[in-house]
Amino acid sequence: MSPDSVMRGGSTRDATAREGATRRHPTVLRAALTIARKDLRIEWRTRSAFLSAVAFSVLALTLFFFAWDPTAVASIDLAPGVLWVTFTFAGLLGLHRSFGGEQPTRAIDALLAAPVSREAVFLGKGLANLVFVLALQMVTLPATAILYNIPLGEVAAPLALVVALASIGLVTVGTLFSAMAVNTRLAELLLPLLALPFFVPIVISAGQATALLLAGRPVGDAAMFLRLLGTFDIVAAVVCTLMYPSLIEQ
Amino acid sequence: MSEPVVRAERLTRTFGPHRAVDEVSVALHAGDCLALFGPNGAGKTTLLRMLGGLLRATAGTASIQGVALPGGPNVRAQVGIVSHHTMLYDALSALENVEFSARLYGMPAPRDAAHAALTRMGASSYAHTPVRALSRGMQQRVSIARTMVHEPSVILADEPFTGLDAAGASVLSGMFAELRDAGATLVIVTHNLDEALSLCTHAAIMRQGRFVRFDTAPIPQLPEYTALYKELLADVA
Numbered sequence: 001m002s003p004d005s006v007m008r009g010g011s012t013r014d015a016t017a018r019e020g021a022t023r024r025h026p027t028v029l030r031a032a033l034t035i036a037r038k039d040l041r042i043e044w045r046t047r048s049a050f051l052s053a054v055a056f057s058v059l060a061l062t063l064f065f066f067a068w069d070p071t072a073v074a075s076i077d078l079a080p081g082v083l084w085v086t087f088t089f090a091g092l093l094g095l096h097r098s099f100g101g102e103q104p105t106r107a108i109d110a111l112l113a114a115p116v117s118r119e120a121v122f123l124g125k126g127l128a129n130l131v132f133v134l135a136l137q138m139v140t141l142p143a144t145a146i147l148y149n150i151p152l153g154e155v156a157a158p159l160a161l162v163v164a165l166a167s168i169g170l171v172t173v174g175t176l177f178s179a180m181a182v183n184t185r186l187a188e189l190l191l192p193l194l195a196l197p198f199f200v201p202i203v204i205s206a207g208q209a210t211a212l213l214l215a216g217r218p219v220g221d222a223a224m225f226l227r228l229l230g231t232f233d234i235v236a237a238v239v240c241t242l243m244y245p246s247l248i249e250q
Numbered sequence: 251m252s253e254p255v256v257r258a259e260r261l262t263r264t265f266g267p268h269r270a271v272d273e274v275s276v277a278l279h280a281g282d283c284l285a286l287f288g289p290n291g292a293g294k295t296t297l298l299r300m301l302g303g304l305l306r307a308t309a310g311t312a313s314i315q316g317v318a319l320p321g322g323p324n325v326r327a328q329v330g331i332v333s334h335h336t337m338l339y340d341a342l343s344a345l346e347n348v349e350f351s352a353r354l355y356g357m358p359a360p361r362d363a364a365h366a367a368l369t370r371m372g373a374s375s376y377a378h379t380p381v382r383a384l385s386r387g388m389q390q391r392v393s394i395a396r397t398m399v400h401e402p403s404v405i406l407a408d409e410p411f412t413g414l415d416a417a418g419a420s421v422l423s424g425m426f427a428e429l430r431d432a433g434a435t436l437v438i439v440t441h442n443l444d445e446a447l448s449l450c451t452h453a454a455i456m457r458q459g460r461f462v463r464f465d466t467a468p469i470p471q472l473p474e475y476t477a478l479y480k481e482l483l484a485d486v487a
Contacts, residue, residue: 025323025356034353038339045341045380106335109304110396113331114354115323249306249320 035124095174118245272459285446288456330402334409355400386413
């Protein structure tokens with residue numbers, strides 16, 4: 001009844017171990033791309049989160065439109081706020097799916113048991129989420145322009161920069177909180193509660209920059225907000241990537 | 251004596267006041283197969299998750315090939331985990347699931363490796379079928395193929411026979427026996443005494459987080475072991 005086993009020959013196993021040792025684990029970037037590709041393939045097949053987010057965006061924009069009194073507030077003043085509030089909430093739908101989709105079959109366990117760094121998992125999830133929110137913005141932005149009669153053509157390039165910087169921040173923070181909330185019973189409620197306070201600086205900066213650009217001001221006038229977004233992105237990327245491994249260790 | 255491949259020393263895990271695993275010690279060498287029995291809530295899955303590096307121990311230590319867990323990528327590359335959860339993506343095909351795993355483990359030809367693993371589990375005929383369209387037994391075969399695709403030297407299996415029909419269970423038993431004979435180390439958590447006893451070199455019964463019985467070969471035959479098992483757990487509802 002001893003819990004210690006008897007010694008056994010291990011030559012074959014040793015050979016397997018040696019083979020495993022020579023097998024090259026994927027680099028962080030390669031593993032991240034593999035994970036991102038997998039997530040995007042699943043979303044492409046199901047389109048469940050994307051269609052939900054698009055439907056939410058269009059509905060929210062329409063509701064704001066009908067609640068808007070054009071004689072009281074000019075569309076150019078209202079549209080940036082509507083755009084970023086709508087986009088933030090719609091994006092949360094996709095961010096929840098990021099880790100929520102791993103839960104039903106505990107696929108996340110297989111992911112964490114694989115010989116890839118935790119940072120690669122975070123980066124992969126973040127990349128997939130970034131593609132998701134950028135695709136969502138490609139619907140939300142034109143829909144806002146149509147409903148509020150905003151000329152996007154002239155400010156398309158600087159506005160794209162605002163969208164890109166804001167999306168990176170939203171995705172970085174949102175992906176971390178998605179991982180944190182997913183193991184709780186009220187994950188879908190907890191994610192916005194955790195993430196929205198951290199989204200405030202992004203929404204303010206992106207909203208202000210968008211308003212300045214739509215008002216026809218030069219890009220330089222929005223530079224401060226662009227710098228704020230860039231700084232937030234860098235800080236969030238470093239902090240969230242460092243925090244993620246300790247967050248998922250149970 | 252060589253270094254144990256899997257070692258746990260006074261391994262403990264608590265969830266609040268509940269001690270799910272309570273100072274469990276075990277050492278397994280290459281070619282050992284431990285069958286872990288016990289009622290629901292005995293701590294078997296928790297022990298397995300700690301050995302797989304998926305759960306941190308509250309106290310005590312565990313190691314795989316001498317590296318303290320949870321360890322890093324080199325340790326994880328040696329381990330394969332089978333669960334009663336399929337750990338598969340429903341929207342992907344069987345092949346895509348296994349290939350994804352092969353890529354994460356750095357297999358040189360991931361698609362070929364995935365095909366080979368599915369063929370080994372008798373699942374190649376539905377390689378291109380989405381997992382959600384497969385029966386539970388078929389999904390379990392794919393799940394096992396996913397685990398085995400990188401040819402792990404340590405296999406941690408939690409209820410691996412779940413959902414498998416007789417043919418599937420036979421294929422899996424044969425694969426486990428083959429791996430064990432080739433020098434892999436296996437820990438199998440199961441309620442299936444018949445299948446597990448035919449495979450194992452060690453058998454343990456867990457209760458309330460502890461080993462209440464630990465046998466090494468020769469392990470009592472099925473009828474005798476079943477009687478022992480029932481006796482030890484007679485007061486468990």
